[in-house]
Each structure stands twice: as C-alpha cells, then as structure tokens.
Amino acid sequence: MDIIIQNLRKNFGEKVAVNIDSFRIHGGEILGLVGNNGAGKSTLFRLMLDLIKADEGTVRMADASTDINVAETEEWKDWTGAFVDESFLIDYLTPDEYFQFIARISGKTPEELQQFLDKFQHFMADEILGQKKFIRNLSAGNKQKVGIMAAMLLQPQILILDEPFNFLDPSSQSAIKHLLRKYNEETGATILVSSHNLQHTVDICPRIALLEHGVIIRDIDNSDGQAQRELEDYFQVTD
Amino acid sequence: MNKYQLYKLLRKNENLKDRRHPMFEKNRFMKFLLIFYWLYNAAILLFIGVVMAVGMKGAYNGVAAYHVLDGWFPIVLMIDFWVRFILQETPANQAKPYTLLPIRRSFLMHVYLTRSGFSLGNLYWGFMLVPFGLIAIAVNFGWITYIGWLFGWWLLCIANGFCYLFVRTLLTKHLAWLLLPVAIQGAVIGFMFVPEHNWLDMPCTILLNAFANWKALYLLAAFAVIGVLYYANFRLQNAMVYNEISKKEDVEVKRTAKMSFLDRYGRLGEYLKLEVRMKTRNKTVKIQFATGIGLMLMFCLMMYFGNAYNSGVGKSFVCLYNYAVLGTMTLISIMCHEGNYIDGLMSRRESIYQLLRAKYYFNSFLLIIPPIFFTPLMAVGKLSVWMNLGYLFFTVGVLYPLLFQMAVYNKDTLPLNQKITGKQGNTTQQVVSIAILLLPIAIERLSVLILGDIWGYVFLIFLGSIGIATHKIWLKNIYRRFMARRYANMEGFRASRNS
Numbered sequence: 001m002d003i004i005i006q007n008l009r010k011n012f013g014e015k016v017a018v019n020i021d022s023f024r025i026h027g028g029e030i031l032g033l034v035g036n037n038g039a040g041k042s043t044l045f046r047l048m049l050d051l052i053k054a055d056e057g058t059v060r061m062a063d064a065s066t067d068i069n070v071a072e073t074e075e076w077k078d079w080t081g082a083f084v085d086e087s088f089l090i091d092y093l094t095p096d097e098y099f100q101f102i103a104r105i106s107g108k109t110p111e112e113l114q115q116f117l118d119k120f121q122h123f124m125a126d127e128i129l130g131q132k133k134f135i136r137n138l139s140a141g142n143k144q145k146v147g148i149m150a151a152m153l154l155q156p157q158i159l160i161l162d163e164p165f166n167f168l169d170p171s172s173q174s175a176i177k178h179l180l181r182k183y184n185e186e187t188g189a190t191i192l193v194s195s196h197n198l199q200h201t202v203d204i205c206p207r208i209a210l211l212e213h214g215v216i217i218r219d220i221d222n223s224d225g226q227a228q229r230e231l232e233d234y235f236q237v238t239d
Numbered sequence: 240m241n242k243y244q245l246y247k248l249l250r251k252n253e254n255l256k257d258r259r260h261p262m263f264e265k266n267r268f269m270k271f272l273l274i275f276y277w278l279y280n281a282a283i284l285l286f287i288g289v290v291m292a293v294g295m296k297g298a299y300n301g302v303a304a305y306h307v308l309d310g311w312f313p314i315v316l317m318i319d320f321w322v323r324f325i326l327q328e329t330p331a332n333q334a335k336p337y338t339l340l341p342i343r344r345s346f347l348m349h350v351y352l353t354r355s356g357f358s359l360g361n362l363y364w365g366f367m368l369v370p371f372g373l374i375a376i377a378v379n380f381g382w383i384t385y386i387g388w389l390f391g392w393w394l395l396c397i398a399n400g401f402c403y404l405f406v407r408t409l410l411t412k413h414l415a416w417l418l419l420p421v422a423i424q425g426a427v428i429g430f431m432f433v434p435e436h437n438w439l440d441m442p443c444t445i446l447l448n449a450f451a452n453w454k455a456l457y458l459l460a461a462f463a464v465i466g467v468l469y470y471a472n473f474r475l476q477n478a479m480v481y482n483e484i485s486k487k488e489d490v491e492v493k494r495t496a497k498m499s500f501l502d503r504y505g506r507l508g509e510y511l512k513l514e515v516r517m518k519t520r521n522k523t524v525k526i527q528f529a530t531g532i533g534l535m536l537m538f539c540l541m542m543y544f545g546n547a548y549n550s551g552v553g554k555s556f557v558c559l560y561n562y563a564v565l566g567t568m569t570l571i572s573i574m575c576h577e578g579n580y581i582d583g584l585m586s587r588r589e590s591i592y593q594l595l596r597a598k599y600y601f602n603s604f605l606l607i608i609p610p611i612f613f614t615p616l617m618a619v620g621k622l623s624v625w626m627n628l629g630y631l632f633f634t635v636g637v638l639y640p641l642l643f644q645m646a647v648y649n650k651d652t653l654p655l656n657q658k659i660t661g662k663q664g665n666t667t668q669q670v671v672s673i674a675i676l677l678l679p680i681a682i683e684r685l686s687v688l689i690l691g692d693i694w695g696y697v698f699l700i701f702l703g704s705i706g707i708a709t710h711k712i713w714l715k716n717i718y719r720r721f722m723a724r725r726y727a728n729m730e731g732f733r734a735s736r737n738s
Binding site: 082089092 | 491492493495502505506508509510512513516517520521579580581582583585586587588589590593655656726729730733736
C-alpha cells in the first residue's frame with residue numbers, strides 16, 4: 001500500500017508545521033523520518049492518521065485496487081496501525097485486557113492473539129503480561145512496548161510509529177528493530193518510523209526523509225547503509 | 240530574598256497559573272464565558288438574596304427574616320462545601336512545584352493556607368447575604384448588627400473552607416474518606432428534615448445572632464475553631480505533600496472481572512466492558528457515580544420520612560431526579576473522559592459509534608437502581624407505578640437522546656484518575672443539566688393535567704418508546720456529526736489534557 005502526499009500544508013499560527021508539495025512512500029518500504037525538534041515529524045504522522053486537519057492538500061493510501069483520501073473515509077483504519085504517544089493507550093486497562101480489546105475489535109480470534117503475543121515474548125521480557133498492573137502504572141518503557149505491540153496487533157499493511165525507540169532499554173531497542181524488519185519482510189507492510197536515533201534509523205530504514213521546518217529537504221537512499229555520514233553532517237554530530 | 244518577597248513571588252505565580260491556563264490561551268471566548276458565568280451566578284445569588292428578604296418580611300409570625308435564613312445555614316455550607324471540589328486546590332497540591340526548591344515547606348503551607356482563608360471565594364455568598372442583610376437587618380436592626388452578621392457568615396465560610404481542605408487532602412489517601420462529610424452532612428440533614436420541626440433551627444439562629452450582636456465569647460470560640468482547623472490542616476498538608484507528588488496508588492490490581500458474558504455481543508461487548516471498567520477503575524468517575532447514588536438515596540429518604548416532597552411537583556421532581564441524576568451527571572460530559580485516549584479511539588474504525596452505543600446501553604441498564612430505591616415509596620403509596628414507568632421510559636427515550644447530543648460538542652478532557660479537583664463542566668453543560676431537570680417536569684405536569692394521571696404517564700411512556708425504538712438512528716446521527724467536528728474536538732481534547 002502506497003502513501004501519497006500532495007500539497008500538504010499545516011500551520012500553527014505563523015509557524016509552518018508541514019509543507020510538502022509531493023511525496024510518495026512506496027508499498028513495502030520502511031521509511032525513516034528524521035529531523036530536529038519541531039521539524040514536523042509528529043504533525044506529519046498525525047496528518048497521515050487524520051488526527052489533525054490539513055490546511056491544504058491530501059494524504060492518500062493506494063494500491064492496485066484502492067485509492068482513498070484518509071480525510072474522507074475510515075476504511076484505511078482497517079489496515080493501518082499506529083502509535084504516536086500515550087493518548088493511544090487506554091491506561092485503566094491491564095496490558096492483557098488492552099490487547100484483548102484491540103484484538104476483538106479488530107476481529108482477531110483468541111488463538112490469533114495468543115500467537116501474536118508468543119512472538120513478542122522476548123520483547124515483553126516478563127514485565128507486561130500477567131503483571132496485575134494497569135497500563136498507567138507501567139514504566140514509560142513498558143507503556144511504549146504496549147503501544148507498539150497494539151499497533152502491530154492488527155497486522156497492518158501500514159504501520160506508523162513515532163519515536164518507537166524512546167524509553168526502551170538497549171536490548172528492547174535491538175529487539176524492536178529486529179521485529180520491525182522481520183514484520184516488513186514477512187508481510188510486505190509499509191512502515192514509517194520517526195526517530196532521533198540516527199544509528200537505529202540507518203540500521204532499519206532503506207529510505208530516510210529529512211524534515212526541516214515542515215519541509216522534506218532530503219530524500220536519502222539508504223539501501224547501501226551509507227546515509228549515516230550524510231545525517232551526521234546535517235545534525236553536526238561529528239566534529 | 241526575604242519572606243515577603245517570596246510570598247509576593249508565590250502569589251504572582253498563582254495568578255499566572257490561572258491567567259495562562261491552556262484553555263484560556265487558546266480561547267478568548269472561554270475567558271468571556273467564565274466571566275459571564277461568574278457574573279451570572281452572582282446575579283442569581285443577588286436575586287435570591289433580595290427575593291428572600293422581601294418574601295420573608297413578616298411572613299413568619301414576627302420572626303425576623305434573617306433568623307429564618309440563619310436556621311438553614313448548614314444547607315448553605317453544604318452546597319459551599321461541594322462546590323469547592325470544583326474550584327479549590329489544596330495547599331499540598333499548590334506547593335507541589337516548589338518542593339525541590341530551597342523554600343521551607345512549612346512556609347509554603349502557611350502561605351497557601353492563609354491565602355485559602357482570605358480567598359475571595361469565601362466572600363462569594365456575600366452576593367446573596369449583602370442584599371439580604373441590607374433589607375432584612377440593616378434597616379431594622381442597624382448597621383453594626385448587619386456587619387456583625389455578615390462577619391459571622393464569613394467566619395463560617397472560612398471554617399467550612401478549612402473543613403473542605405482537610406477532607407480533600409485525606410481523599411488523596413483513600414476514597415473512603417468521602418464518607419466522613421457524607422455521614423456528617425447526612426446526620427445534619429436528618430436533624431433538619433426528619434423531625435417535624437428543624438432541630439438545628441434554634442442553635443443555628445442563636446449562633447448567628449450572637450455574631451450579629453458581636454458577642455465576644457462566640458467570636459472567640461469561632462476564632463478558636465478556625466485556629467484548630469488551620470493547625471490540623473497545616474499538619475495534614477505538610478505530611479501529605481509527598482502524596483500529591485508521587486501517588487503510588489492502584490499499583491497492584493487485586494482482581495479483574497473478565498465479563499465474558501459480554502463476548503457474545505462482539506465489538507459492542509468490548510466497548511461495554513470498556514465502559515464498565517472506566518466507571519469502576521478511575522477515581523473521578525467513581526466519585527461522580529457514588530455522588531449520584533448518594534443524592535438519589537438522600538432524596539428517597541427525604542421523601543420517605545418527610546413531607547417536603549409530597550406535592551405533585553415535589554413528587555415529580557424527586558422521581559425524575561432519581562431517574563435522571565446518574566445519566567445527567569455522567570452524560571453531560573460524555574466523551575470528556577475519553578479525551579484522554581481519543582487518538583487511540585479515533586484510529587479505529589467506527590469506534591466512536593460503538594462506544595456511544597455501549598454508553599447508551601450501560602446507562603439504560605443503570606436505571607434498574609431507581610425502582611429499587613423507590614420500592615418502599617411505592618409500597619407506602621407515596622409514588623405511583625405509572626409515574627415510575629413514565630419517567631423510566633422518558634429518561635431512556637427522551638432525556639438520554641438529548642444528553643447524548645453533548646457528544647458532538649464536548650471537547651474538554653476531564654481527568655480520569657489523577658486529581659479530584661479540576662474542570663467539572665462548562666456553561667453549556669450546566670445549562671443543559673438544568674434544562675434536563677426542569678423541562679420534563681413541565682411536560683409531565685402538562686400531560687397529567689390534560690390527559691389525567693394514568694394517561695399522562697402513558698403519554699410519557701409513548702414518547703420514551705419512540706426514542707428507544709429509534710436509538711440506533713439517532714446514535715448514528717450523533718456519530719456522523721461528531722465525525723464532522725472531529726478536528727475541532729480532538730484539538731480541544733488535546734489542549735485540555737493534563738491541564
């Protein structure tokens with residue numbers, strides 16, 4: 001499933017949050033979105049998810065048989081999973097209840113849910129399921145894990161994750177990279193990941209978009225894993 | 240920096256906190272509405288004060304009008320007490336941002352407690368008392384008595400404010416502390432309404448009369464009580480300030496009901512489970528629910544034991560109130576609690592529609608409670624079965640569709656669990672609440688008048704049945720209108736979250 005952005009504009013008062021003339025994310029791609037604070041990464045994701053209104057332009061999702069504008073229908077919600085922040089979590093549920101809730105409203109059987117959870121055993125590290133804790137009482141890292149898993153539970157064709165490496169310990173960061181890569185290989189899903197961690201972004205994203213003041217200023221081909229230097233130059237990470 | 244400069248700085252920060260509230264920064268109209276609402280309430284109190292003073296003049300066999308009002312001062316203080324939950328923060332909460340700064344905690348407590356005592360909020364009842372006293376006291380008994388009487392009321396409000404702070408702070412420890420004011424106020428109501436004559440009338444009158452006449456002993460006693468309450472608060476707030484900072488409650492979930500009997504309803508069943516869990520696992524929602532049940536019980540008891548609600552309108556009011564109170568309290572702010580996780584809901588297809596359906600069925604199911612409370616009243620013939628059926632259908636089929644319209648317009652997130660004080664409703668919500676409680680009584684009275692006792696209620700049943708039969712249609716309509724306004728609503732929910 002492709003994501004097609006055309007003439008997309010969003011301002012907050014005088015500040016330009018997103019200003020993209022044309023950009024296409026091809027089906028099956030893993031796209032990394034990088035940029036400094038305030039560059040517009042989260043706003044772009046929210047526009048893609050129809051959570052805020054664009055001042056102009058459209059976000060469309062399309063493949064051979066479908067072509068829809070996300071602002072005009074809810075159809076895309078059947079094949080899109082996302083985790084942007086804690087406002088995606090129902091924090092008075094336990095993680096077990098939350099996964100059951102998401103699974104059932106997405107039409108998954110208990111067996112399918114169990115199979116899904118089994119795949120994430122290592123990622124959850126015995127700290128999420130069966131803990132008798134509400135989500136609100138989990139650590140920030142474990143909340144992040146619950147959010148990411150809930151987004152993937154739908155087995156979406158499009159997966160959007162805002163800063164998925166935040167709050168995670170190093171082994172969980174490594175685990176999520178592995179899980180995302182594997183998920184992309186197995187399902188051919190389109191995956192969008194924003195991050196401030198250049199290393200992780202370069203590791204998993206064959207294509208990286210660099211955002212500055214709402215504009216995609218560079219569309220970097222990272223299929224050979226060579227984007228690191230270009231990004232480090234831009235962010236002045238090295239001396 | 241000396242203590243006075245520090246005090247001025249704290250005061251400045253408090254003022255900025257109010258002025259820079261996110262909702263006001265985003266919305267100038269909101270500012271206007273708040274001022275308007277404040278003035279509106281003041282005007283109502285003013286009106287009540289004048290009307291009471293004129294109306295009571297000579298109406299009670301030579302008893303001075305102000306003695307009549309004084310006899311009922313516990314009721315005023317009860318209202319004052321509960322209103323404070325909406326508006327007043329505790330010093331422990333106010334001191335939170337400063338706890339890691341090099342400021343003595345005891346100094347912070349003294350500053351905020353003193354500010355609570357001298358808060359303008361303690362003078363708010365003055366809008367009613369000043370005109371009342373002017374007409375009923377100043378003219379007949381002189382200015383000194385008038386000022387003494389007002390001063391006495393002010394002292395009572397200050398003491399009441401400290402009582403509120405005490406209870407409010409204890410509530411951060413355990414919700415069961417809510418039973419303390421409920422028990423005390425329940426006993427007071429009992430003394431006032433159960434006997435043939437209000438038992439508290441005489442002591443209340445004596446107390447305020449003593450203030451009016453500047454009786455030193457009574458004034459000293461009042462100062463002493465305020466001093467004790469101040470000290471008790473000081474000790475408690477000081478000890479509890481860390482509780483406000485790092486609440487570690489509900490860490491272990493003791494038991495979770497699976498509610499698997501709802502599985503057969505598919506997606507709807509999941510949203511029903513969500514609704515039940517929201518009601519049972521979040522402090523603010525639980526308090527709202529418990530307050531609703533408490534109010535229902537209180538009205539039933541008053542009707543059962545007293546004579547105040549034996550008239551046609553009185554019966555209608557109690558009966559309707561018992562059916563409508565829970566729905567009104569929760570549905571008036573429908574979607575406001577969901578504002579905490581609105582992005583998650585909005586990223587699932589038609590989740591809002593399923594949620595609205597679940598809320599409708601859940602709230603309708605709760606209406607099994609009023610008939611249970613009313614059974615003794617029906618048994619002694621104080622309420623008719625027809626009236627109950629009439630209001631039951633009318634609530635589910637007419638009032639609920641009206642209340643559910645708020646789902647389209649509400650866009651302020653209400654906290655689920657973090658704090659008890661905070662935003663509890665805007666002007667539109669309050670106007671709708673009042674309409675919900677007054678309009679049906681008018682319709683019921685009219686239909687009973689025109690059609691007679693039984694057919695009047697049959698008419699209400701008929702009206703309600705239409706709403707019940709068409710509930711999927713009007714819920715879908717609300718859902719479509721919600722989606723049409725989704726951007727504005729989501730922006731509002733985000734802006735007001737955690738504020």
